[in-house]
Every structure is written in C-alpha cells, then in structure tokens.
Amino acid sequence: MPVRLSKTVRLMAEPKENVLMEKIVSLCKRRGFIFQSSEIYGGINGFWDYGPLGAELKRNVKELWWNTMTRRRDDVVGLEATIIMSPEIWKASGHVDTFTDPMVDCKTCKGRFRADQTGEIPCPQKPSKMVSECHGEKTAPRAFNLMFQTYVGPVQDASAIAYLRPETAQAIFAQFKNVLETSRQKLPFGIAQVGKAFRNEVTPRNFTFRSREFEQMELEFFIKPDEVVEAISGRVATAAEVSGGNIQHPTSNIQHPMGAAPGPRPPTLDPRPDWGWEAWHKYWVEERIVFYEGIGLGRSTLEEYWQKPEELAHYARACVDILFKFPFGTQELEGIAARSDFDLSQHERCSGKSMGVFDEELRAAWSKLDDAKKEALSRRYTEARLKYLTKMGVDQAAAEQEAKEDAAGLAKGQYIPHVIEPSAGVDRLILALICNAYSEDQMPDEKGKLETRVVLKFHPRVAPVKVGVMPLLKNKPDLVAKARQLRDLLRPHMNVFYDDAGAIGRRYRRQDEAGTPFCVTVDFETLEGAKDGALAGQKDTVTLRHRDDGRQDRVKIAELLPLLLEKIR
C-alpha cells in the first residue's frame, strides 16, 4: 500500500461530473440501498435513509465490526451511550470553543457562506458573480459551530442548551471509570461504541460521504504511558518490532465440530508488555486494514496516509488515515490516532473527578528501579504533563507544581492512561463497499446473446442477501413446495430472498444487482434425481449459481447449508 504524499493532492469531483458515481447513486435508489431522507417533501440536504438492502448491508458491517472489535477479544468491551449528553462534555473536549467553520454573512442578500468558499459560491442575487466578487456588504468571518444545538427540559434558556454529539468518542472517555470499575478489565484495554453522530456541515457533499447525520464505529484503546511501560518492562518496543502473524492459534488440537471458525479472523498479533504507544498504534493500523481486507476492500483499494507533524492536533502523537479510492477522489474511511492522555486529562480537569488508574504492576516495579531510572522517567513524565497543562492555559508555576505531583503518582502506581483511537465512519464505509462492488460485465441472456450486466460483487460476509432461493417454474407445485422447504432450511442461518417471479435468468440478474453471492434453484432434477451418468443416484440436488462468474454447480441439498455457511462467515 503506497503512502500518500499529501492529503490534498486529489481533488474531489462533483458526483454529477462523474458518470460512474451517477450510475452508483442511481442503482442505490433503484434497488433500495439508499434513498434521500424525506424525499416526498423535497428532501433535506445532508440526510440519507437506508432502504431494505442498504439497511441489511449496514447491519452486517456494524455487526462484523462489533464482533471483531469486542466479542472476539478479551481486552475490549462495549458501550452504548446517549446522543444528547451534558454540554460540559463538549466544553472539556474543546468542541464548544473550536469545532467551528468561519462564516461570513452578506448584509445585502442575507446569505451566510463559508469564508473560505466565497470564491467558489455564486452570489444568490447575481449568479454570474461569485460571493467574493459581488457588491453585497459582508461581515467579517465569524466562527459557526458545527454542533446541532437543542434545549433539554421545558425552559429554553442558556442553562438548558445541549448538543447532539458530533462524535461518539467523548462518551467513552466520560464513562471510562465506570467501565473500568465494572468490567474487570486492566490496562491495556479498550471500549468500543457504534452510534449516530451529527455535524451541521455547511456543504454536505459526495452523496452519503459527507452527511449531517452519520454513524461512527469508534474504539478507544487505553494504554500505559511509555514511562510506565519502561518502568515495568525495562524498555519500550519500537514500532518496527510489531509485525504480523506471531500468534499460534491454540485451537488447532481441538477438533472443531463445524469446520473452520466463522467470521473475520481473530488478531494475528500477540501484544507484548513492552509495547508503548508507537507499537500499539502500529498494531491497530494493521488490525484495521486486515478488517477491511476481510470485508472485501483489498489493500490495493486502500491507502495509508500518515499525517505530518504540522497536520497533527496539538495533543496527538501520530495519526494515520486509511483512505479509499472513491470515484470522486481518494478519501478517508478511518483515522487511527495516538491521542496521548489529552482526553482523560481534560475530563479530569473539567469534571474534578479522577480519571487516573492504579496499577499494582507499576507500583511493584517502581520500588525496584534505581534512583537514576526513577529520576529519568519522572522527568520525562513531568515534561509531558507540563506540556499539556501549559497548552491548556494553566499558568507556569501552577502547571510545574501539578506536573511534579502527577509524576510523584508513578511511585504509587498511579497515572492517567493514554489512548489509541481507531475511528471509522459507517456511511462512508458502506459507500466504499458499494463503489468497490460495482461492476459491469457481459453475460449471455436466456437466448445466449451477450448483454451488459450490472453486478455488485460484495464479499459474501457483508452482502445484504446471502442466497436467492428459486423454483425453476412458479406454476409447478412440487418445485414451489421444495423451494419453500429449502428457504425454510436456510433462513434461520442467513438472509434468504425467495423469488418465483419471471424467467430464471431475469431472477439471477436481479440478485446480481443486489449483490447476492449465491442462488439456489430447484428444478426437475431436484425432484426426479439426475438422469445422466455422472449424477446418477444423486437425488435431492439443486443448482448452485455463483454471482461473480455465473458458474452453476450441482449440489446435494444435504451439503448445501454447510457449504454456504463456510462461504458467508
């Protein structure tokens, strides 16, 4: 995977200028993946609904993320917090003060425009000129907060203001201590959450890519500060020491009664106690890319972008963006940031509640360090805390005092955890999966004549429908009864679409467009047993038709379920 040189190298094309993107948007509507929200009322800009196929696709992706990130691991637990939280949370996080776009108002036309886009937006009154060139008198740029605001309770005054969360992450920090105390986890461990977030984008664009209401899948993985790792392990591993495949999965000598274990594979890297933030950061970048591979986004469709020092937020140690090559440009799917102890520190300062942990291992290790080591680690820890405190406006003397006290906590086994944050957008991932799956090829129709076929080549794990079940003919009760039996056999285990309407070739094409990886057809051979030599005696067989190449196999019904399960899990 090549490393991108600059985040802004690739310009985004508007969907209308992009034929492929137009086809995808059209397919999404036509097949019920994505509709405009409130379409019958003219829509509402920046909001999109998922239709029957889209809702299934989205559920599958969220379920796979949840299973991979929490249920398949010992060291991550889940959280489901509210969208409306105390506004104090957004003061602590900095969103109230700094989550803004600069806007100018035109006193003539009363329009409001992004200050950095006035050169690209036509004047509403004189569209021949851009806003920056027209004669309307403009205000100076003012900060416009991107959080949606509302009032909680019956009185609409300043004390009742609340916000729709602009990200899910902050709830994880706010509940860190509750989760730590109730979940029997010790550092390093993570808290995962999936849920809606809202940003009042001035210019929603690129279909569902930049919406005002969207869904996130975020993990906050809490780790020990490097000074603590070094005190305990004597050293801190470099990122270069982290490489894939060092786990020998121990299940090999237990016979698995259902064949291979389902789902994306469990972690291949075995974390070590000497991992500091660089190693953990690299680990999560690797884990997340493997996740994308596991749902059909191969490495060649992705790019890794390591933010440059000057691009990083002041508290961030590093941030990697995982980008996907959309038809409208290469754009971010997920950011994996090493956020130091900034978030928990902020909530500790703003809430007055301790966000620190007690680490028995550290306490025991510290007492065995020689004085030079204690001194060196304390100094480094003090410096890091001092940097944070002065950045947040604490005056120098107070900051020095507080940083020193923080470092004194190390001897008692106390510190504030650092965090690695893999943060993914669900909607843009869904769009990436659809763009990646979209394909046109030539396939023979009923009469053998080649025709253009639209097919969504979803990985079977995420495909909305796993299998189409069809009687060859609708007017043969035996075929229909058998097909319904098959449907009922498969349905408890996977999403099945039963279809008996129209020519079989048409039905296959409809499933191709929906991205259904398999179709099973009950035909006369199913009922009578095969007649030619090769299949003699193979009663109760069906046609298994493969989406990507149209290949058709003859499969025994008794073997069908395990065969399909192996493919879709």
Next chain:
Amino acid sequence: MPVRLSKTVRLMAEPKENVLMEKIVSLCKRRGFIFQSSEIYGGINGFWDYGPLGAELKRNVKELWWNTMTRRRDDVVGLEATIIMSPEIWKASGHVDTFTDPMVDCKTCKGRFRADQTGEIPCPQKPSKMVSECHGEKTAPRAFNLMFQTYVGPVQDASAIAYLRPETAQAIFAQFKNVLETSRQKLPFGIAQVGKAFRNEVTPRNFTFRSREFEQMELEFFIKPDEVVEAISGRVATAAEVSGGNIQHPTSNIQHPMGAAPGPRPPTLDPRPDWGWEAWHKYWVEERIVFYEGIGLGRSTLEEYWQKPEELAHYARACVDILFKFPFGTQELEGIAARSDFDLSQHERCSGKSMGVFDEELRAAWSKLDDAKKEALSRRYTEARLKYLTKMGVDQAAAEQEAKEDAAGLAKGQYIPHVIEPSAGVDRLILALICNAYSEDQMPDEKGKLETRVVLKFHPRVAPVKVGVMPLLKNKPDLVAKARQLRDLLRPHMNVFYDDAGAIGRRYRRQDEAGTPFCVTVDFETLEGAKDGALAGQKDTVTLRHRDDGRQDRVKIAELLPLLLEKIR
C-alpha cells in the same frame, strides 16, 4: 392472560420507595448494565448509557427482533432512516400541532410546571406548599411541544427548524412508496425499523422506563382495506377465525445438518387472503406475545390491555397494549394499533405525492362483482374516506367529492393501504428483562455454608455473556492453556467471558450476577481423563455449570459447542 380493566388502576411507586427497584438500579450500575449519562458532570436528567453488559443485552434483543420480524419472514423488509427529517413530516403526522403537554409558568419563581401536576410538585421557593397552593402568579396553561427542536444549516431562522424524531414510525410512511417500488413486495407486507427517538419529557421517571432519549422497534404492516379484501375474497374473516398453530412447517422432510433450527420460532399462523384489519391485528398481537415468551417473558408476566373506544386516537380502529408487571407498576412494553389509512393519507395530502397502490387482483376481482356488491363496497369505502377527510378539516362538499373519487379508484385496483403497527420500546423491554431476571436465592459457598446469591436468570438467547470459561487454577499453565483453547473454540459462535482470577466459587457468583447461563471449567480431570468408572475413557471432559440451579455436569469437549448452541439459539 387476564384483560385489565383500566390503564390507570395501578399507581406507580417512585423507585426510591421500592426496595426491589433500588436493588435492581444498584446492580445495573455495579455490574455495568446501565450508567447515568454524563455522570462525572452530575448527569443529565432522562438520559442513560448502557455499559458493557447492558450494551450486549440490548444488541441481543434488537438482533432477535430484527431477525424475527424481517429476516425470518418473506413479507417484511427493513429500513434505517435518519433521526432528523423534513419538518413537514411532523406537520403531516400531527406532532407539530398536538404532541404537547400543557404547562404553566410561575411569574414569581420563573419555574415551569406540567399543568396537571401542580398539585404534586412542591413550590421551589416554599417547598412546604405545592405549586398549586403557593402564592406565585401562574400563567394560563400553554401547550409545550415534546419534540426536541434544532436548526439545520448555517442560518437559525424559522425555515431551518427541524426536530429530532419523537418516533421512528413516520419515516416508514414517508418512504413507503420508495420501499414498495424497490423491494418486490406486494400487499400485505411490512417495513421494520429499529432506532433512536427523542421526547423532551417534562418528568422523566422510573429509571430508564421513561427517558428523553430512547430506542424503538417498530413495524408498519400494510394491509388491504376490508372493502378490498371482501371484493377479492368475497368475505372478511373475523378475528375469532385467527388461532395459533395452523402452519405445518415444511422442513420436516429435509434433514437439518445442525439439529433444530436456531432462534425464536418462525410464524405459526398462516395468513389467509380473507384477513381484514381485525384478523391481522389479532395476528400481530399473538406474534408479539410469542416473541416476548421466546426471550423469557412468560405470559404470566404480561397483561393485554385493549384500549376502550373512548381511549383510541380518532383514526385508530383498535389498540392493544402489552404490559409488563414492573416493580413500580404494570406498564406498557408495546402498543399494537390498527391505524386505518390515516398515516399514508396524511402524507399523501401534505406532500402531494400519491401513497396509493395498484392491486391487479382487486382490478380483476372488481370487474366480476355484481352491481349491488360494487355499490355496497363503494359506499363503505366512501364513508370511511369521508370520515377521515372531514376530521382533517376538509369542507363537506370537497370531502364528499374527494371520497367519491377515492372509491372510484377501487374499480381500477387503486387504494391507500391500511396499517397495523406493533411498536415496542427497547429500553423498557431491557428494563423488563432485568426486572424479570432478578432473583435472590440461597446457595452454599466454598465451605458449604448457605449464602444469599443474586442471580439474573436471563433467557440464554438474550444473556449478554453466554458462557464463562475458566481454568480451575490460574497458576497451572496446562489448565490455562486448555481453557484458552476452549475460549477460542467457543468465541466465534457466542459471547465468551474468560476468567481466571479468584476462587472458582467466586467466579461462578460473578457470572450469576451478570446473568451468564453457563460456565465451563477446565480442571485436572480435563487433562488426565476421568478416574472413576462411570467416566472411564472420557478424556477431554469439562465441568459445565448451570446458572439457575448451580448444577454441574461432566461434558465432553467435542460435545460442548453443539450443546451450548442448542441452548442459546
């Protein structure tokens, strides 16, 4: 199941007055089921977060509902719409005008109070008196809308007002035609949705039961009007004709490679073409109760409350509430309403977009009816439409004209569908499951002395953790290695909690409190094979411990996974 006489017979006790409820609230916090939102900032009234165990419980319930209501059926598809929609939707639904509580303001203390609760709320300035008795000058009651309001886009004026949805249902109506046209469904069919909704309750209460942010699971099941059913089938079935168990599941002659099909059972009732709204309404009441039974809420814990004619909304034909006996009173879990064609009619009138369907069966059937029948059905249809139109303020002459035109559509196979709406609250269901599962009993401790045990007897289908996996001792590498193998064997199929800390009896108790139905312990017999006669040769066995009665069985590892899968699905 007894039919309740009145919805208000049972008074709600405040949780603080209720010892059992206090224990449940405390357990929810202590074990990480439910936390107060933004607790470190003093909380925010009416908002609750789900911790690790709560998030898993909630996911399981939502997943079971989704699978039961959509994936296991041919006739229901899913939708996932936005929380913020066009405000026109809430005008059409009536929420902008009528979704209000009457409030009075006190000009003296500036407080705002529910007009019907001033006799119960102490005056903020003189708490010895109630608001209704104090000397503060009150305004006349004014309507306070319960929808949370926000602004979309950069300008905060009246044209930018939008609302957080107070229910998920309306999105289903707004997208009805898009779904109909893309999903290959024909009436009768349903659209299901799970998602957050928001109501700015003046008095959130009873723990999570009445929150300001909550989640709903709603189905809108669209059916033919009775006149259409009669035109096609010649008759309309009565509700009494609907009774359970008339489906012969056709899978019996296909051998299931994994034993019984997992999950709540598929429908046991086979809908018939002559079902009108009464039959369909009864069908869904029955289906929903069976769902609750399938997740551990037996019929004896529920009550059915049929709303009386004077309690029904003007457009509703019938509404059944399914109530659960909470410690603080018997309260609604779900309402199943027959809502006529009100919702689609409203959106047709307000959007100007047709919400009608074309029904080839009706067109064909109508042409074969005799004139008297045509006349009678048209008259009934006209009357129903007229009732709706005049209720909505259309003047008599225009309404008569429009109703007549609507009835004329029947001959062309056109009409607006009616709807049955089973609408369930997720959070109150979670609370019901926890209350229902909460139990205290006496169990012997390590030394055989009886002690009080707290146990959550969740149905295994919804239990957050399905199995605890434990080595008997933490300091025996062979036991630990084998236990980890077992964990990795089971984990791809279910949520596993691995625990090696503390005495085994304590570990069992921790899982009891979390509601984990099974624990598997790797002990020395596992490694060495059993030594007594009865188990001779049974190497590779483990202890399977059952939560509810503490019973312990010896089970072969090779048999463990299928055995557990059968219990939890």
